[in-house]
């Protein structure tokens with residue numbers, strides 16, 4: 313029996329005509345390692361999540377954009393030692409081009425902004441929800457794809473942009489029942505690190521590398537962090553001072569350490585003031601250890617975390633004022649965030665906040681005998697043209713089977729097309745919740 317229906321014996325399993333397809337071993341019905349299918353129940357939850365992503369983006373006046381999942385590898389070749397680079401899902405295509413499945417959306421967004429150039433007046437407020445990939449040795453059994461929601465503001469140098477996008481994430485959390493007791497945002501600025509490093513004689517290009525190492529601070533032993541930092545050439549005393557600085561959790565202490573005239577301090581103070589105005593002060597806290605793991609961040613950085621500390625970062629983002637210039641474009645200030653579709657679902661499960669999403673159908677339409685299948689199609693069409701959802705029974709089935717299906721699809725009512733009624737232009741209706749039953753003219757059915 314061939315693995316696919318060759319149109320011969322159909323699915324009944326009857327002996328099919330000689331197959332044009334070679335008989336094969338049964339194919340592996342699972343999706344590739346690290347990837348997911350979305351059967352109906354999972355797709356309903358995904359659509360529910362994406363609906364909230366997109367509704368919040370619309371509330372904030374952002375425009376939706378999208379890009380190919382396949383991009384030139386060049387977009388992601390950064391030499392700062394990022395994990396995202398080590399796990400790039402890249403290959404050479406048949407035209408000998410180096411391409412990659414996108415690991416994130418921001419470089420594509422930067423590319424499109426550059427492509428549009430002066431034809432789009434700034435500021436731009438764009439959002440996207442797209443599948444992103446990584447190729448990781450399955451030893452860790454982690455996923456290789458996830459969907460990310462991104463919102464980005466291009467062309468606003470002020471901290472009002474960061475305050476706005478953090479507000480949008482807070483709005484999202486509130487919409488799905490997450491509160492500031494469940495989740496918070498750790499906020500810092502890479503300018504803190506820059507300021508400290510400036511006080512030591514070390515080359516500018518080390519900055520990104522140092523950030524990427526520090527981002528691993530809770531993922532690998534502190535001695536490995538020190539070793540990696542020293543291997544970049546930073547003086548020993550700088551490493552010690554750096555690690556001490558990263559433990560600061562109050563802006564006041566940071567100011568004592570760095571002095572008030574530092575731009576990082578004024579940026580952060582402005583952000584916390586704006587948080588008051590947006591009404592999300594109790595969601596955010598200063599934490600100097602936040603640097604995020606992407607090389608291109610240049611200023612404020614933040615990450616959403618679960619206060620119980622059970623899960624990985626829920627989302628993350630920040631300012632990236634130099635990304636377009638690293639692509640050879642003009643410097644354009646930008647900030648944005650990425651929000652994955654996996655950790656948030658784990659959090660909703662933890663909090664008992666997963667929504668009940670069942671299939672709902674208003675009508676099941678069923679012909680009571682074979683020669684009324686056409687009449688049933690007419691009834692279904694009349695209802696659908698009125699905007700009613702109809703599950704039309706497409707084959708002759710016993711009523712018991714129809715009732716079982718009605719229960720499975722949560723139908724509100726059964727429309728039965730029978731000879732006697734149809735002769736009078738009528739159909740039988742059974743309200744499944746009450747059991748009420750009546751006949752009605754087709755054109756009065758609504």
Ligand SMILES: Nc1ccc(Br)nc1
Pocket residue numbers: 396415416444445446455456457458
């Ligand atoms: N960047 C990235 C891509 C895919 C997954 Br799963 N996680 C992170």
